[in-house]
Amino acid sequence: MTSLPSLKLPTIALYLVQFLCLAAVPVNGNGGRHHSSRSYKCPAVVAGWFTYDFHTSDPTSIQWNQFSNDSCLPFERYPCDxxxxxxxxxxxxxVEHVRRAVKFAGKNDVRLVVKGTGHDFIGRSIAPNSLSIWTHYMKDIEYHKGSFRPRGCRSSIKGNAVTAGAGVQMIDLHDYLDPYGETVVGGGAKSVGVGGYITGGGHSMLSTRNGLAVDQVLEMEVVTPDGDHITANECRNEDIFWAMRGGGGSTFGVLTSVTLRVIPSPKMLHMIFMLGTTSTAPNITDIQALFLSKVPSLSDSGLAGYVWLAKEMVNPAGPDPGPPLLGGIFGMLTLQDTDDEKDMLNLMEPIVEEAAQRFPDSNVTFGPVIEKYGSFQDWYSVYHDNGAAGSSQWLGSRLFGEDTLTGDAGELAARLDRLEDLTGQLMVYMVSGKGVFEAEPRGGGTAVSPAWRTSYVHNTIGEQFAPRNASDDARSREALEAALEVLEEMAPDTGAYVNEAYKYQHDWQQTFWGENYERLLAIKRDVDPKDVFWCHPCVGNERWEEVEGRLCRV
Incomplete structure (x- = not known):
């Protein structure tokens, strides 16, 4: 493809990026950049690098270093360019800025990427030698009271709704809707934006009752690969409407706004807990398997949660008076529309009792701390994902259905044992269930993997590696791929969530979209025959490969 810097660009809201990290590198008297023992002129970059907010507010940077090829890290001993x-x-x-950028890229064969917030685990929102459309400041929000009538439809959809620009983040929507006593199915981190989140599917603590984020979509505004601005809903551009709800971002067009169904903001009962024992005790993975076997019934009873399984973790209470290392299940659970602690304890205590009876030699303990919140926003303001960014890591995932969770307990425990030996821990998102299974999205369906409609949990594993270290990168991929093999053995007939997955997942078309891939590919070829939008792993990218930062025909 043609190198972008040699092209004449149109006069729109366009500027050459002066990389903040380059500004942080002092130059010597001969104009060369020092690569070691340097003091930084831009300490805000260094201080902010490990936060989501820094990368969200930067026009190019995304939250994981390897997707920019570790080419501009504001740390000593690393070169910067x-x-x-x-x-x-x-x-x-x-919208006009988006239209003209897309038209320019298509006309001049320029590689095009789209960035909202940079909260992107597979790196679709960044590429070298490219033109990037940054939607961060498309922040308009409009409330629709009582009903919403999709453009071109004869009748209105009953219920309140909200229209959000592509740059609106989850925290923006939650704050906006809180005075109305309402909320939306939204991402767990403040930095999650509506664009990439919704086009990938979107899970939430509220999904177990209300379905995925794509199940709430009433209408989308999209700039297509030929630069047209269209409305997609159940009455207009139905194929695009279907594909853009789960088919992945940076593929069928640029989402400029989306209208969502809003839901009453529930009271939230929150439990932080540990169900486990010392790291040297027997039966740790048996206890974990027991807990997983109860997840379908817990979910059906209304529980949602983010928990992780580990055979060994540092005791958060410290080594005195307790043991220094623990093993078991750790995390947080929520229950909606109640402030009675018994409602949650009545669900969990039978599991604790069963574990104690079945594994008496393990000295099983249960450490719950329960808190009450008057609304979802009250809870979210405390427990939104505020993890660290600015590292190099690969992520993998797998969906588990009831058969995997409630099948042979011994086999499940043995595979958990293998998995935790490989990765240290397994993160289990209890974010599916009845609400997802019984969802009735507008237009009769969405493009997310059908596996979501039969799975109770979304599991993730991650492997970090040292930047600019090829051998450590290879080690991390090898470990992750070995762990993914175990996950796939555990749930061979499901798939993975495209927004939180391994970039180099084998058989990714089937893994991310299952039987929906054939229709998605046909829509991609129809609306984007020139492949104006290309990313990996994304629908229809098979005709190109990336070679040293450039796209080449296969």
Whole structure:
């Protein structure tokens, strides 16, 4: 493809990115950059690098270093240049900016990427030598009271709704809707934006009751690969409406706004807990398997949660008076529309009692701390994902259905044992269930993997590696791929969630979209025959491969 810097760009909201990290590197008297023992002129970059907010508010940076090829890290001993980043950015604040950028890229064969917040675990929102459309400042929000009538439809959809620009983040929507006593099915981190979150599917603590984020979508505004601005809903551009709800971002067009069904904001009962024992005790993975076998019934009873399984973790209470290392299940659970602690304890205590009876030599303990919140926003303001960014890591995932969770307990425990030897821990998101299984999305369906409609949990594993270290990168991929093999053995007939997955997942078309892939590919070829939008792993990317930062025909 043609190198972007040699092209003449249109006069729109466009500027050359002056990389903040480059500004942080002092130059010597001969104009060369020091690569070691340097003091930084831009300490805000260094201080903010490990936070979501820094990368969200930067026009090019995304939250995981390897996707920019570790080419501009503001740390000592690492060289710094802009080779892993887009050459130009359109600061899109209105639809016309998006339209003209897409038209320009299509006309001139320029590689095009779209960035909202950079909360992207597979790196679709960044590419070298590219033109990037930054939707961060498309922040308009509009409330629809009582009903919403999709454009081109004869009748209105009853219930309140909200229209959000592509740059709106979850925290923006929760704050906006809180005075109405309402909320939306939204992502767990403040930095999650509606664009990438919804086009990938979108799970939430509220999904167990209400379905995925895509199940709430009433209408989308999209700039297509030929630069047209269209409305997609159940009455207009139905194929795009279906594909953009789960078919993945940066593929069928640029989402400029979305209208969502809103839901009453529930009271939240929150439990932080440990169900486990010392790391040297027997039967740790048997206890974990027991807990997993109860997840379907817990979910059907209304529980949601983020928990992790580990055979060995540091005791958060410290080594005195307790043991220094623990093993078992740790995390947080929520129950909606109640403030009675007994409602949650009545669900969990029978599991604790069964574990104690079945594994008496393990000295099973249960350490719950329960808190009450008057609304979802009250809870979210405390427990939104505030993890660290700015590292290099690969992520993998797998969906588990009831058969995997409630099957042979011994086999499940044995595979958990193998898995935790490989990765240290397994993160289990209890974010599916009846609400997802029984969802009735507008237009009769969405493009998310059908496995979501039969799975109770979304599991993730991660492997970090040292930047600019090929051998450590290879080690991390090998470990992750071995762990993914175990996960796939445990649930061979499901799939994985595309927004939180392994970039180099084998058989990714089937893994991310299952039987929906054939229809998605046909829609991609119809709306984007020139492949104006390309990313990996994304629908229809098979005709190109990335070679040293450039796209080449296969």
């Amino acid at each position: 802009g080779s892993g980043y887009p050459a130009f950015v359109v600061n899109a604040t209105e």
